[in-house]
Amino acid sequence: AQSVAQPEDQVNVAEGNPLTVKCTYSVSGNPYLFWYVQYPNRGLQFLLKYITGDNLVKGSYGFEAEFNKSQTSFHLKKPSALVSDSALYFCAVRVHNAGNMLTFGGGTRLMVKP
Amino acid sequence: NAGVTQTPKFQVLKTGQSMTLQCAQDMNHEYMSWYRQDPGMGLRLIHYSVGAGITDQGEVPNGYNVSRSTTEDFPLRLLSAAPSQTSVYFCASSYKGHGGREQYFGPGTRLTVT
Numbered sequence: 711a712q713s714v715a716q717p718e719d720q721v722n723v724a725e726g727n728p729l730t731v732k733c734t735y736s737v738s739g740n741p742y743l744f745w746y747v748q749y750p751n752r753g754l755q756f757l758l759k760y761i762t763g764d765n766l767v768k769g770s771y772g773f774e775a776e777f778n779k780s781q782t783s784f785h786l787k788k789p790s791a792l793v794s795d796s797a798l799y800f801c802a803v804r805v806h807n808a809g810n811m812l813t814f815g816g817g818t819r820l821m822v823k824p
Numbered sequence: 825n826a827g828v829t830q831t832p833k834f835q836v837l838k839t840g841q842s843m844t845l846q847c848a849q850d851m852n853h854e855y856m857s858w859y860r861q862d863p864g865m866g867l868r869l870i871h872y873s874v875g876a877g878i879t880d881q882g883e884v885p886n887g888y889n890v891s892r893s894t895t896e897d898f899p900l901r902l903l904s905a906a907p908s909q910t911s912v913y914f915c916a917s918s919y920k921g922h923g924g925r926e927q928y929f930g931p932g933t934r935l936t937v938t
Contacts, residue, residue: 719864742924753828753914753929754867761924800866809855809874810918810925811882814866 712737712803716815723791723822731786731818733801742804743784744812745775749797757799760784771795791822825850828930830915836936837905845900845933847915854920856898857882857927858890860911867914873898874920905937 713736723729735741742761746754758769765777775786784801798819802812831846849856857872859882869882873892887909889901898917902909912934916927 714866716866744926746929751932753931754916754927755929756926759924759926802866804924805869805882808869808872808880808882809857810921810927811855811857811869811872812867812927813869813883814859816864816866 712741712806712813714801714803714813714815716799716801716818718818719816720819720821723820725793725822725824726790729788729791729795729820729822731799731801731820733784733786733815734782735784735801735803736782737803738806741782741784743775743777744802744804745769745773745784745786746800746802746814747797748800748817754800757786791820793822793824796820796822827851828915828917828928830913830930830933832933833931834934836938837902838938839905839907841905843902843905845902845913845915845935847898847900847930848896849898849915849917849928850896851917851919851928852895853917853928854895855925855927856892856915856917858888858898858900859914859916860884860909861914861932862911870900870913902935907937909935910937911935 859867871890
């Protein structure tokens with residue numbers, strides 16, 4: 711069975727500094743990996759995905775993620791954080807043999823301080 | 825397009841009551857799913873559907889029923905509510921594909937069972 715781990719419950723960063731939100735995964739076969747963001751009292755919004763190809767994936771709002779097969783990681787990054795990036799971030803992997811359904815990590819709360 | 829809509833936004837039930845959470849999408853997506861979100865546990869898949877008339881169980885299906893009579897609608901039924909079903913419920917939809925299609929999420933239903 712597949713699984714996703716987000717080792718940090720919360721990440722604090724100052725505005726303008728680079729940010730990293732960590733994610734590791736466990737799947738059999740090739741992973742399909744996703745990042746979603748959730749703002750307060752809202753549903754999840756898609757940020758970016760890795761299916762195949764270049765290990766550095768660029769997504770919405772200036773976010774990017776680096777796929778590392780040897781370390782089974784898919785960390786989310788942004789060169790310069792904004793206060794408006796403060797939200798709950800989820801890493802997810804596609805469930806095997808269940809369409810496009812996902813297994814999610816526990817989520818990481820990102821707090822960007824002015 | 826309205827995207828994915830869910831009703832109601834909030835609901836309080838007493839133990840043993842039944843109810844139906846509604847979900848509809850107007851994007852002609854083949855795949856639909858229900859997740860529940862609990863603190864620190866991310867989102868967990870309850871049931872999903874890959875097309876009208878086809879449903880299957882996810883990770884946490886006990887206590888819930890679904891049906892998919894049309895492409896647009898995918899209601900979730902709680903048969904006999906229990907306090908353990910207190911959660912935020914999200915409906916999602918996506919196009920059919922090779923597994924790399926992102927999901928679109930509704931705004932959620934916050935359910936409290938007393």
